[in-house]
Amino acid sequence: MVTLFDVLAHVPLSVLHRLGALFGWVTFLASGPYAARLRENLQKAGLARSESDLQSLLHTNIREMGKGVMELPWVWRRPLEKVVASVRRCHGWEHFEAGQALGKGVIVLTPHIGCFEVIGLYIASRMEMTCMYRPPRWKFLDTLMHEGRERGQMKLAPTDLGGVRQLLKALKKGQVIGVLPDQVPGNGEGEWVPFFGRPAYTMTLIGRLMQSSGAAVLMCHSERLPKGEGYALHFTPLSFDATVSIPKQMNAALEAVIRNHPEQYLWSYNRYKVPRGALPPEAVKEY
Secondary structure, eight states: OHHHHHHHTTSOHHHHHHHHHHHHHHHHHHOHHHHHHHHHHHHHHTOOSSHHHHHHHHHHHHHHHHHHHHTHHHHHHSOHHHHHHTEEEEETHHHHHHHHHTSSOEEEEOOSBSOTHHHHHHHHTTSOEEEEEOOOSSHHHHHHHHHHHSOTTEEEEESSHHHHHHHHHHHHTTOEEEEOTTSOOOTTSEEEEEETTEEEEEEOHHHHHHHHHOOEEEEEEEEEOGGGOOEEEEEEEEOOOTTSOHHHHHHHHHHHHHHHSGGGBOTTSOTTOOOTTOOOGGGSSOO
């Protein structure tokens, strides 16, 4: 698999994206559960005004998800400077610098939009950064993840207590950390709050990190540009109302970002699942 990734890394990004669009359709047609979840999540999100709009969004999303898979060898195995150079535009970097200037660290929330892998590499090419990640079941994929992500000044922190301590330590030093805010946490690590009108178990970690460090919080998403031209990054500062649940506000901010590029969001992810041992949303009085 590593050899295959190395071979694909030498293929132009534009070609990989064309192959990815085909791969997306093959995956959609070959996997019933995958196709059903993608279709259901898109339909219930209420983003389409008509059935034709829904079908158009669905078909575009199928192609974009395939591109996301096929670009991984290029992002993980290409020289770091080449990957960083693929970021053609960076909007809102001044917000990142303003957050850094406060001296209490910066929390960067990177949702599953576009090529979110490139965000960490872009930042880590400039400064120290620690990103939380969930170790995969397959050993070869874990190896590829570490080799592809831990470049520049990047460190990875697993999704366990030790990883949380690693994030806090980085923030105490005034450094940058990255977290995927739309990943389903384990039982006891989240709360049920709305996400596109449906209850989704959402991590409370961000609030705890903010309270412990006083760090600035930014949302950053990566927009995949057409024809393999590269990527555009968008940084947006977030502020929170102390009287409202932080996970609820975070999901609202996520929704606003996703609505800008719904075709590039990972709708096939099982965002609404009930973690093992957690009470289902209908058993919770309010969410």
